[in-house]
Amino acid sequence: MTDLILEKRDGAVLTIILNQPERRNPVSDNAVIDALSDALLAADADIDIRCVILTGAGHVFSSGGDLKQMKDGTGLRSDKAVQTRRNYRQGIQRLPILFEGLDIPVIAAVNGPAIGAGCDLALMCDIRIASDAAKFAESFVKLGIVPGDGGAWLLPRIVGFSRACEMALTGEMIDAHTALSHGLVSHVTAAEDLLLKAQEIAAKIAANPPHAVRMTKRLLRSAGRTDLATNLEMAAAMQSLAHATKDNAEAIDAFLEKRDPKFTGE
Numbered sequence: 001m002t003d004l005i006l007e008k009r010d011g012a013v014l015t016i017i018l019n020q021p022e023r024r025n026p027v028s029d030n031a032v033i034d035a036l037s038d039a040l041l042a043a044d045a046d047i048d049i050r051c052v053i054l055t056g057a058g059h060v061f062s063s064g065g066d067l068k069q070m071k072d073g074t075g076l077r078s079d080k081a082v083q084t085r086r087n088y089r090q091g092i093q094r095l096p097i098l099f100e101g102l103d104i105p106v107i108a109a110v111n112g113p114a115i116g117a118g119c120d121l122a123l124m125c126d127i128r129i130a131s132d133a134a135k136f137a138e139s140f141v142k143l144g145i146v147p148g149d150g151g152a153w154l155l156p157r158i159v160g161f162s163r164a165c166e167m168a169l170t171g172e173m174i175d176a177h178t179a180l181s182h183g184l185v186s187h188v189t190a191a192e193d194l195l196l197k198a199q200e201i202a203a204k205i206a207a208n209p210p211h212a213v214r215m216t217k218r219l220l221r222s223a224g225r226t227d228l229a230t231n232l233e234m235a236a237a238m239q240s241l242a243h244a245t246k247d248n249a250e251a252i253d254a255f256l257e258k259r260d261p262k263f264t265g266e
Contacts, residue, residue, distance in 0.1 A: 002036045006057070012050035012206040012230060013199065021058025024113075027121055028075055028092050037098055044104045047265045049208035050213065053198045054110040054125060058234040061134065062118030065092075074149070088148050092117060096150030099124035100221065103214035105205055109198040110134040110185065115173075116143075120151040123158055126217060129187040130176040131194040134183060138164075157224055158226035159184050168170050209247035210265045 006017040018025040018032070019127055026032065043049045054145045056062055066075055076083050099106065099168045108125035113135045121180045122136070135257050138155060140147050147155075147168060156164040159182045167174065205213060215238040223231050244246055246266040254261035 004029075005039060005219060007039055009049075010199070012038075013053065013202040014049050014051075015053040015055065015195075015198075016040070016043075018054075018056045021056070021060065022119040023061045023064035023066065025056040025058070025118070026064065026066045027062050027095070027117055030091055033091060033094055037094065040098060040102060040104075040106070040145075042184050044102050047210050049104065049145065050102055050208075050210050051127075051202040052106045053195070053202055054106055054121075055198070056109050058112070058113040059133065060118075061110045061114040062121055064116030064118040064120070072209040092149045093121065095121065096124055096154070103218055105213065105217055107198050107202055109194050110136075110176075111191065111194055113137075113140055113173075117149050117151075120147065120149050120154060123151065123154040123184075126220075127148065129189065129194065129197055129201070130179060130185045131191040131209050132188055133178050133191050134179070134188075135173050135177040135183075136167075136179050137171060137173040139171040139173070141169060207263075209242075209245065209251065209263045211245055212242050214241055215242060 001017055006019045008015040008017070016036070018027065018036075020026065020032070027036070040052065043052050076084065076087045078087060101245050105127065106125045107127045107129065108122040110128060110130040110131050112131070114122045115135075115137045119136050119138055138147060138151055140151070146152070152168065155168060158164075159167070163182050174184075176181070176185065179185045179212050180188050187201075188195055219231060219235055219238065222234060225235075246260075248264045249263050250263060
């Protein structure tokens with residue numbers, strides 16, 4: 001059986017590839033959710049991995065749910081409404097909770113269509129870049145359902161309420177350049193340059209002290225749900241930890257000595 005995901009390590013950067021191109025890389029199956037969760041949690045626990053890139057095999061990032069399974073009731077949908085609720089909570093809803101809790105930065109390299117839950121998977125990441133072949137659709141309404149995996153929470157925070165409403169209530173697809181204008185992605189590249197761009201950004205992140213990077217990400221994530229005073233208190237606590245690291249001392253010494261720093265994660 002083909003591995004559901006592939007992992008490629010290049011120094012401090014881990015690339016995770018959704019690997020069911022023949023099925024358009026669905027993410028609603030528990031087996032895929034388990035594999036992706038295991039890979040991300042392992043990367044988060046390894047301080048030597050400084051950044052993760054998430055992409056899809058083939059020409060699709062992710063089609064989200066499997067409509068055939070939805071029709072025959074073998075996926076998230078059950079004949080019993082209470083079981084459907086449990087399927088969502090114990091299945092795909094684990095992903096937004098997982099991503100929200102990660103300290104390691106995750107870059108979505110959107111190589112093709114990101115539809116429904118596939119679009120939401122990209123939204124769960126910290127940075128999104130797209131090839132010019134990418135397309136995005138918050139398309140649940142077209143199937144008579146709602147965003148069940150966090151999209152209604154994530155999308156307005158990224159593109160603003162009005163554009164989120166337009167995307168979610170029409171269900172229409174947007175291209176990569178429209179996504180760029182909406183702020184949904186930060187870069188659009190030619191298809192052949194997508195992973196190079198992702199690796200370039202990941203390398204810039206990986207070049208910095210890993211504890212400072214992870215704590216900075218945690219402050220940015222928490223800022224969306226806490227007030228200023230709480231965020232400042234978190235920043236003060238984290239700053240005391242950052243100042244105690246050898247990497248902080250190395251950064252200062254390297255600056256004063258006009259040389260490149262060597263960060264060890266200590």
